[in-house]
């Protein structure tokens with residue numbers, strides 16, 4: 001009997017790699033996303049253990065329909081991997097409210113929409129795993145990633161609360177915190193940053209940050225690194241509350257937790273090249 005797992009955002013990048021990896025490891029995988037045609041490409045892989053399901057995580061009717069399909073295909077869900085996400089980048093002052101809402105509708109409310117929909121069956125079974133794909137950005141907010149970072153900080157917070165609420169009900173909750181991973185996400189972020197290159201206030205900073213970002217994504221590890229961490233969270237007898245990948249990012253997080261902000265701010269500026277921008281004198 002193969003355990004069933006629902007992976008959201010499985011039409012690309014980390015979600016796709018996770019769906020394939022879990023299916024190879026013996027899970028029956030329900031691979032969900034809006035672009036059903038992309039998911040169909042996965043259907044023949046990994047011993048036909050991947051089942052495409054159309055789902056928009058921001059639409060509760062779409063989620064209900066998708067879970068009906070999962071039920072019809074015999075998938076009493078053991079695991080949920082909340083991976084679907086978008087990234088809204090730009091100077092926090094400039095990003096329009098509509099874009100802030102789009103960010104949170106997917107990364108936070110979408111995550112909770114799907115979680116709420118699957119929890120009753122997991123609680124009744126007295127067993128289940130929820131794996132939320134957060135980000136290192138859920139602990140450290142880089143400049144021009146503020147909107148995205150806020151959504152991933154929220155994922156950290158809700159995951160802590162869920163883990164504590166659900167432990168007595170047999171449902172375990174983990175967060176995976178990837179650093180840069182080489183997926184189509186990087187190109188979307190580049191396009192988002194490009195909108196602000198001509199900004200009269202922030203344009204120069206965004207240009208430098210964008211160049212640093214462009215160097216980071218293509219040289220980043222492949223999405224399988226995240227898929228392996230998800231597998232651990234789904235199969236460990238006692239899953240960790242957090243898995244940070246690649247592990248070298250742990251040093252960065254330790255610095256964030258222990259060093260004064262003045263120091264980490266200077267490190268950020270050095271690493272990104274933003275130290276080239278002169279700070280304006282404080283007139284007061």
Ligand SMILES: NC(=O)c1ccc[n+]([C@@H]2O[C@H](COP(=O)([O-])OP(=O)(O)OC[C@H]3O[C@@H](n4cnc5c(N)ncnc54)[C@H](OP(=O)(O)O)[C@@H]3O)[C@@H](O)[C@H]2O)c1
Nearest residue numbers: 009011012013014033034035056057084085180181183185
């Ligand atoms: N790549 C990185 O460097 C990185 C680092 C840290 C964390 N992460 C996180 O990892 C997750 C996956 O990112 P990725 O790099 O794999 O990006 P990606 O290749 O752009 O994939 C994003 C996935 O999310 C799905 N999605 C977006 N909006 C959706 C919605 N409303 N309903 C359902 N599915 C939706 C997309 O599918 P459809 O468009 O077909 O719906 C797609 O499958 C995200 O949560 C991201 O924040 C990524």
